[in-house]
Amino acid sequence: MQSSTGRPRGHVGGPESSAESGKGRDVVPTHAGVSGDTPFEDPWYDALASGWGELDGTGAPAAVVPPARRQESRGGGAADVYLEVQRSAAFQEVRGRYRRFVVPGVAVFFSWYVAYVVTATTAPGFMARPVVGAVNVAMLAGLGQFLTTFLFTWAYARHARLRRDRAALDLRWDTQELTRGLRGGGS
Amino acid sequence: MTGNHQVLALVLFSAFVAVTLGITTWVSRHRQGSAEEFYAGGRLFSPMENGFAIAGDYMSAASFLGISGLIALFGYDGLLYSVGFLVAWLVVLFLVAELVRNCGRFTLADVVAARMRERPVRIAAGTSSVTVSVLYLVAQMVGAGSLVALLLGGTSEAAQSWTVIAVGALMVIYVSLGGMRATTWIQIVKAVLLMGGAITLTVLVLVRFHGDFDQLLRTAAERSGHGDAFLAPGLRYGGDWTSRFDFMSLGLALVLGTAGLPHILSRFYTVPTARAARRSVVWSIGLIGGFYLMTIVLGFGAAAIVGPEAVRGSNAAGNTAVPLLALDLGGGAGSTGGTVLFAIVAAIAFATILAVVAGITLASSASVAHDLYASLRRPRAKPRSEVAVARTAAVGIGVVAIALGLLARDLNVAFLVGLAFAVAASANLPVLLYSLFWGGFTTRGAVWSVYGGLIPSVVLVLLSPVVSGSPESLFPGVDFQYFPLQNPGLVSIPLGFLAGWLGTVTSAEKPDEAKHAETEVRSLTGAGAV
Numbered sequence: 001m002q003s004s005t006g007r008p009r010g011h012v013g014g015p016e017s018s019a020e021s022g023k024g025r026d027v028v029p030t031h032a033g034v035s036g037d038t039p040f041e042d043p044w045y046d047a048l049a050s051g052w053g054e055l056d057g058t059g060a061p062a063a064v065v066p067p068a069r070r071q072e073s074r075g076g077g078a079a080d081v082y083l084e085v086q087r088s089a090a091f092q093e094v095r096g097r098y099r100r101f102v103v104p105g106v107a108v109f110f111s112w113y114v115a116y117v118v119t120a121t122t123a124p125g126f127m128a129r130p131v132v133g134a135v136n137v138a139m140l141a142g143l144g145q146f147l148t149t150f151l152f153t154w155a156y157a158r159h160a161r162l163r164r165d166r167a168a169l170d171l172r173w174d175t176q177e178l179t180r181g182l183r184g185g186g187s
Numbered sequence: 188m189t190g191n192h193q194v195l196a197l198v199l200f201s202a203f204v205a206v207t208l209g210i211t212t213w214v215s216r217h218r219q220g221s222a223e224e225f226y227a228g229g230r231l232f233s234p235m236e237n238g239f240a241i242a243g244d245y246m247s248a249a250s251f252l253g254i255s256g257l258i259a260l261f262g263y264d265g266l267l268y269s270v271g272f273l274v275a276w277l278v279v280l281f282l283v284a285e286l287v288r289n290c291g292r293f294t295l296a297d298v299v300a301a302r303m304r305e306r307p308v309r310i311a312a313g314t315s316s317v318t319v320s321v322l323y324l325v326a327q328m329v330g331a332g333s334l335v336a337l338l339l340g341g342t343s344e345a346a347q348s349w350t351v352i353a354v355g356a357l358m359v360i361y362v363s364l365g366g367m368r369a370t371t372w373i374q375i376v377k378a379v380l381l382m383g384g385a386i387t388l389t390v391l392v393l394v395r396f397h398g399d400f401d402q403l404l405r406t407a408a409e410r411s412g413h414g415d416a417f418l419a420p421g422l423r424y425g426g427d428w429t430s431r432f433d434f435m436s437l438g439l440a441l442v443l444g445t446a447g448l449p450h451i452l453s454r455f456y457t458v459p460t461a462r463a464a465r466r467s468v469v470w471s472i473g474l475i476g477g478f479y480l481m482t483i484v485l486g487f488g489a490a491a492i493v494g495p496e497a498v499r500g501s502n503a504a505g506n507t508a509v510p511l512l513a514l515d516l517g518g519g520a521g522s523t524g525g526t527v528l529f530a531i532v533a534a535i536a537f538a539t540i541l542a543v544v545a546g547i548t549l550a551s552s553a554s555v556a557h558d559l560y561a562s563l564r565r566p567r568a569k570p571r572s573e574v575a576v577a578r579t580a581a582v583g584i585g586v587v588a589i590a591l592g593l594l595a596r597d598l599n600v601a602f603l604v605g606l607a608f609a610v611a612a613s614a615n616l617p618v619l620l621y622s623l624f625w626g627g628f629t630t631r632g633a634v635w636s637v638y639g640g641l642i643p644s645v646v647l648v649l650l651s652p653v654v655s656g657s658p659e660s661l662f663p664g665v666d667f668q669y670f671p672l673q674n675p676g677l678v679s680i681p682l683g684f685l686a687g688w689l690g691t692v693t694s695a696e697k698p699d700e701a702k703h704a705e706t707e708v709r710s711l712t713g714a715g716a717v
Contacts, residue, residue: 079701085714086704094711102281110442113274117438120267120420121431127263128419134404138263138419145270146476152277153472157465160285165462168712175714 081178085171094167101159109152116141192529196338199534203380204357207541210372211365223717225574226293226553227456228367230717234463236375238470241454243374244546245272245445245471246381246478248330248539249604254479256505258486259498262407262417264424265486267434269479271441276475278446280468286623286710288455288464292717294550295452295615296558299622302702303630306562311637313558315614316449318641319607320551321587323448324544326603328354328592331540337502338510338533344596351592358544359585362552363578367457370545377535377542382474384535388509388528389481391516392488400484407490417490433672437605440676444608447615450550461713485509492516504601510536548584555580598661602653605674606644613640613679617687623710625691626703632691639686640679647675 085091120127120138127138223229232240250272258265291297296312331354332347361369396403404418411417424434445451455464489498489508492515501507513532517524556577618636621628647670648654654661656668672678691698709715 079705082705082708083701085708085712091708091712095707098711106278106281109274109277113270113438113442116270117267117435121424121434124419124421124425128415128421130415133401134408134415134418135401136415136418139266139404142263142266142270145274146480149273149277149472150476153280153469156277156280157469160462160465164711171708171712172714175708175712179715 078179081175085175085178090167090174091171094164094171097159097163097167101156101163105152105156109148112148113145116145192526192533195526195530196533199530200537203376203534203538203541206376207357207361207369207373210376211361211369214368214372215365220572220574222293222557222573222577224368225366225577226453226549226557228371230457230459232371232457232467234458234466235470236371237454237458237463237467238474239378240371240374240457241451241467241471242474242478243376243378243381243542244450244454245475246378246539247327247543247604248334248536249326250478250482251381251385251539252334252506252509252536253504255482255486255489256498256502256508257423258483259489259493259508260495260505261423262411262413262487262490263420264422266483267420267424268437268441269482271438272445273472273476273479275442275445276468276472278443279451280465280472282620282623283446283452284455284464284468285461287452287619288458288461289710289713289716290623290706291452291456293453293456293557294553295447295449295619296554298706299618299633302622302628302699302706303633308630308633309558309562311634312615312618313554313562315610315637315641316554317551317559318645319447319611319615320449320547320554321584321591322603322610323450323607324547324551324584324588325591325595326600326607327540327544327547328588329595329598329600329603331537331544332592332596334506334536334540337507338536347596348593351596352589354540354544355585355589355592357541358548358588359582361541361545362548362581362585366574367453367549370542370549371457373545374542377538378474380535380538382478384531385478385481385485388488388513388516388532389484392484392492392512395488395492395516403484403487403491407487410494411490412495429671432677433674436609436672436674436677439680440605440609440612440674443612443616443680444676445611447611447619448608449554449611449615450546453550453553454546461716485512488512544588548581548588551584552577552580555584602648602673605676606648609674609676609679610641610644612676613644613683614638615640616680617683621687621691622706626700626707627691627698628687628703629691629694629696629698631694631696632687632689635690636683636687639690640683643682644675644679647672647679651675 119141124138127136127141129137131137131140250269254265254269256265257268287295287298290301294312295316296309299312300308328351332351335350336343336347361373392403393400396406408414408417413422416422424430455467458464458467486508489512493508493511498505498508498511501511510529510532513528514520514525517526517528519525556573560576560580561573614637617640618633621632621636650668650670651673652660652668652671653673654668655663656666657663660668670678
C-alpha cells in the first residue's frame with residue numbers, strides 16, 4: 001500500500017505519512033480530539049470514556065511550540081525540530097506519564113516473577129503447603145502469575161489509551177507539521 | 188497406532204498444506220515486490236489479525252505438545268515452565284512493542300542503527316538475529332521430524348528425513364513466494380486451529396471430571412504415583428542446586444528473551460500504528476495466556492486419564508501426551524471419535540510447526556538482506572533489489588536449516604529453544620533497551636553490547652553439559668565441560684547489559700544528542716513513523 005507511493009526511504013515524517021496515518025484501518029483520534037471509535041469489534045478495546053480516568057485534568061496538552069518560534073525553526077534542520085519537541089513541556093509530560101507507569105510496573109511484575117521462580121526452586125516445601133482441597137500455595141501462585149499478567153496488560157492498555165494516546169497524537173501532528181514546514185521552506 | 192489414524196492425519200495434513208499454498212498463491216497474485224510488501228505485508232493488518240498471527244508465531248509445537256507433556260509427566264514443574272513464556276509478554280508490551288513500531292522499519296537493527304554509525308551496528312545486530320533464528324529453526328525442524336514420525340507411527344530414519352526436507356521446502360515456498368502476507372495468514376489459520384483444538388480437548392477433559400478442577404488435580408496426583416508432590420514444584424527442576432540454578436537461568440532467559448526474538452519484533456511492523464501494535468499485543472496476551480491455561484488442564488488431564496506410565500511408554504519426553512489424551516477422550520483406540528480427534532491433533536501439531544518455521548525464516552531472511560547484505564556488499568557491486576536478495580536468503584536459510592535438521596536428527600536438541608531465548612535476551616534485548624531509553628548510548632556501546640551477550644552465551648553453551656561431559660550430551664565421549672548450567676542466561680544476560688555500559692563509558696565518541704532526541708520523540712509519539 002504505502003510502497004506504491006514511491007516515497008523516498010529514510011525520510012523523517014512528511015505530508016505523505018501524516019496523510020496515510022489517517023487512512024489506516026486503525027482509526028486514531030484525530031487532531032480535533034474526536035474520541036477514537038474503532039471500526040471493528042474488539043473486546044479488548046472500549047471507546048474513550050469522556051474524561052474518565054484523566055485524573056490530573058490535563059486532557060489536551062499544550063502545543064509544542066508557540067507559533068512565533070515555529071517560524072524560526074524553519075532555518076534549522078530536522079534535528080533541531082526533534083530537539084525542540086523533546087524539550088517542549090508537552091513532550092516531557094507524555095514521556096513522564098509513560099515512565100511513571102512503566103518503570104514501577106516493570107519493577108513490580110519482574111520482581112514478582114523472579115520471586116515466584118526463586119521460591120519455587122528453593123522452597124518447594126513452602127509451595128507444597130495445601131490451601132483448599134488439592135490446591136496448594138504453588139498452584140495459587142502460578143495461577144496468580146496468569147491473573148496479574150492479564151491485569152497488568154489491562155492496566156497498561158487503559159493507561160496508554162486514556163493518558164497518552166491523544167497527547168502523543170497531537171505531538172506527532174505538531175512534529176510532522178514542523179518537519180513539513182521545514183521541507184516546504186527549504187525547497 | 189492403527190492405519191486409520193495415519194490416513195486421516197495425512198488427509199488433514201494435505202488439506203492444511205493445500206489451503207496454505209492456496210493462500211500463498213492468492214496473496215502473491217498482485218505482488219508488487221516492494222520491501223514494504225515482502226517484510227511487512229503492506230503494514231495494514233488489523234490488531235486482531237496481528238494478535239492472532241503473533242500468537243501463531245509464538246506458540247510452537249514445543250508449547251502445545253511439550254508443555255502439556257511436561258505437566259503430564261512432572262506435574263507442577265511444567266506449569267512453572269509455561270509461566271515464563273507468558274510473563275515475557277509484559278516486557279514486550281511495556282517496553283518494546285509500541286516504541287519499536289514507531290522507530291523501525293523492518294528489523295531490530297533499524298531501531299538501533301537510527302542513532303548510531305550504521306554499518307557496524309547493522310552487522311552486529313544482523314548477526315545476532317540470524318544466530319537466534321537459526322538456533323530456533325533447527326529446534327523446530329528436528330522437532331518436526333521426530334514429531335511427525337511419532338504421530339504417524341513411522342519411526343524409520345527415511346520418514347524422519349523426508350519430513351524435515353518437506354517442512355523445509357514448504358517453508359521456503361511460503362516465504363519466498365508469499366512474503367509476510369502469506370506468512371501472516373498461515374499463522375492466523377494455525378492460531379485459530381490451535382485454539383479450537385485446545386478448547387475442544389479442554390472442554391472434553393472438564394466434562395469428564397464434571398467441571399471439578401480439584402477432582403482433576405487429585406486424580407492426576409494419585410495416578411502419577413508421586414502423590415501430593417506431583418502438585419508441587421521440584422520433580423523436574425528440583426534436586427541439586429545446579430539444576431535449581433539451571434531453572435532460574437532458563438526462567439530469566441524466557442522472560443527476557445521474547446522481547447528480543449527477531450520473528451516477534453518483525454510482527455509489529457505489519458500494523459499501521461503503535462496503537463495498533465499495542466492492541467495486537469493485548470490480543471496475543473489474551474490468546475497465549477488462555478492457551479497456557481488450557482495446557483494446564485490438558486497436562487493434568489493426560490496424567491489423570493492416560494496416566495504417566497502410558498505417556499512415558501510412548502515418548503520419553505512426554506510429547507505424545509496430548510495426542511494420546513485426544514485418542515482416549517474420543518472414545519479410545521479403534522473408535523471413530525478417537526481416530527478423528529487424534530488425527531486432528533496431529534494435523535494441528537504439523538500446522539503449528541509450519542507456521543512457526545515460516546515466521547522465523549522470514550525474519551532471518553530480512554536480517555540477512557536488510558542488515559547484513561546491505562552493509563557487507565561491495566560498494567561497487569551492482570545493486571540488486573533487496574527483496575530479491577531476501578528471497579534468495581530465504582532459500583539459503585531453508586537449505587541450511589534442512590541440513591542442520593538432518594545432521595541433528597538423532598541428537599537431543601530440547602536445549603536449543605532455551606538457548607535461542609538466552610541469546611535473544613543477552614544479545615538483542617540490552618542493545619534494544621539501551622538505544623530506546625539511554626541518551627548517552629554510543630556506537631561502541633551498541634556493538635559491544637551485542638557481541639558481549641552473543642559470544643558469552645554461545646561459548647558458555649559449548650562449555651556446558653549439553654555439549655560434553657555427560658551421558659546425555661551431544662558428544663558424550665569427550666569432556667570439556669567447565670560451565671555447570673545448561674542454560675547460559677543467568678551469566679550471559681547480565682554480561683550483555685554490562686558490555687553495553689562498558690563500551691559506552693569507554694568510548695571517545697560523544698553521544699549524538701539530536702539523534703537521541705529524534706529516537707525518543709519518534710518512539711513515544713510516532714512522528715515520522717513509516
